[in-house]
Amino acid sequence: MKILIFEIRKNFLKRYLFVTLCLLTLINIFMIYDYYKENHVFSTEQTNRSEVFWNLYKGKFKGKITNEKINALMEIYTPLYQICAVERSYSMEYDPETYTGYTFGDYRMLDLGFVRPMEYSYMYRNHALEIADKAMENLEFFRSVDNNYQYRSNLKIASLFGDRQVTDFYHTEMYENLFRYDFSSFLILLMSILALVPVFVAEKETEMNLILSTSKKGGKETINAKILSSFLYVIIISAWFYIFDFLAFSYFYGLTGLNNQLYALKDFMLTPLNVRMWEFIILSAVVKIIGLMAVSSMILFLSSIFRRALLPYILSLATVFLLMLFNEFAKMKFINPIELIANRELFKNTGFIKILDFPVHKFIGVILSVIFLAGAFVLATKMTSKNNASLGRMKERK
């Protein structure tokens, strides 16, 4: 335990790491602001459109979808729809009678902010039921042809989609954008490379590895402590960045509806998860951290095989780029940690893989394969550093 604290102090409690962390946090918030400037419809800023939207949202339509609310919405929307979309005879003049100042502005605001999302939420139940019904129909067929795997996967789909419904209406813009934002993970990767490359290299550069290998706890214990402390570092840094992501996105887009269902987002219409927004935010962060730890184990491995910082740094960065490239182009999605780090694709669709005739969720398969990869690299790191240590001893004897 003590050795772990020493390792943490030696490798991670450095001034430049703190300075970098603060700078990158600021950069991250700036980039979120930049992202938000480019991708927002209704902001928390005091623009005419947004103000009207939030007033209507908070005052009238938020929460449980009821017939009164739908009727109230349709009452103001239908005439605008008639003018703007059917007859196309709206006036371009400023009109103080309207919400936003212009008839067409009102129509777009209501259409994008209320009508379309509310319609989606309201219709989602039918959509999910349709999928469940199809799966139920398939059950009969696959039982008759004795295909156990397909029978079981359809049973799973039927139970997943059978009782899905979105009863409440919440504004989802923040979640849509939060789940698309990946830059903070890139920053975490950069910080991991910065801090983890020296973990083994620094001992060799200062030639401490020879002395370490002669000491009582200098072998296995030190290596274990190094690996463990590195993982702790990655977890803490990631948690720090993801918390800031959440805070910044809530601040810019406006936080509402944390308890909403994940499938209330159009992107996640077919998600295999029956979770709420806040649950998915945590789950997604955990999955991302697993991916980041897998990349970290690769960095540690590179650190353990080289004697100087130059090559492991460049190779770590190159590895990250290569993994990103594979994620974009290659069909094979398993094993690649980037798949977990940018995980929305993973949770967008329900898919199964076949293990011993049982359907297992695809995302579980991907997560397990990445954990397996990380384990392999940790093991390799241990082996190489052990070899280095014994080599050092041999050289010393000579």
Add this chain to the structure above:
Amino acid sequence: MRDFLFEIKKVFIYQKGAWFILLLVLLKILSLIILDNGSDIRLEADKEDYLFYLEQVKGALTEETQSFLRDESGKIASAKVKLENLYSDYYDGVIYNQVMPEEELDSLSKPFEEQIEKEKGFQLIYDQYMYIRENPDNRYFLYTNGWNALLAHERLDLPMFFLLLLLIAPMFCNEYESKMDIILLSSKKGRVTLVLKKILLAFGMVTLLSLLFSLVEYTYFNFRYGLSDGDYPIQSLEYFHSSLKNMSLLGAFIRVSGYKLFGYLCFSVLIMFVSICTKKTILTLFISTSAILLPYFGLTAQWIQYLLPLPLGFMLGSGFFRGDKITDSVDAIEPKVEFRAINDTEFKIIAILLIFIVLTMILVMIKKYINFQPIRREVQFTKREAGEKQ
């Protein structure tokens, strides 16, 4: 001169620079082959027919080419109708027992079928015609795949990026880490001359490598697709459709290469500057890579990276010649600016600012390299002295 040779030997042999260059040039060629996504697959699939039509309309849009295209389009349409009629006649004949001999059908239908076979190639030319018609003054007919692959992207050249880090970062960092800097400083030519020589060597390497990489790109795409008609205006490529710059394709490529060279030179100064300031390889690598990668990956509004006084914009190059790009989608309330053109004044300001920054960095760097050590000792000494006096 001799110590210059030693410096070269150190970089290329002891720091394995020669191997890195060889490896990364190979990687560059490999990446060109694998990641070649500038090309339009349809052009390659129907290349023969496409080139057949292109030969006849190549260059600026004239009355002749316009009427040719209209005629050809009419011919294909009528061939389709006639072929259909022919077949329906044939099948009618089958039903009424007056069978047309198969040979006769073949000979009658053959010219129409030949005409229709070329339709896909013609469609490609016609699409190009629709684009050119919007602004026939500076949009010419040409085979676009080669030039698109060469110019129409703003990708960071990662092999070059890594190669510069591998070559430049150890130049000073290795001296610091092996504590040679103190010995060098005490030697006769180890001060200003040495720094200048190192900088000169770095500049020489960067220049040669940058030109080599541009040449590799040009040669590869020339070999793969062909890069003819370099004198046509850049607006002939859809990527530069709204560009206000008045230049040819080849001119644009030469300028992009020049900008890249300038960007890489600035980047190498940045690396050397950071390595002298921090004296640590890991920090040097981190700071210089972050200065490039953070704006490259982070900025949602891509054009802003050309407005920052950083080497990045010049390392990308092409964006300086692009025009505005504004898209309007059904789901957005306002039209979205995807790219805003960089005008000449902005370009000049950025370039001058960057040159100023780089010169300052070189001056600070030289000063720091020579002076740093003695000053610190002096300060320590006076402090101790002060303590004793108290």
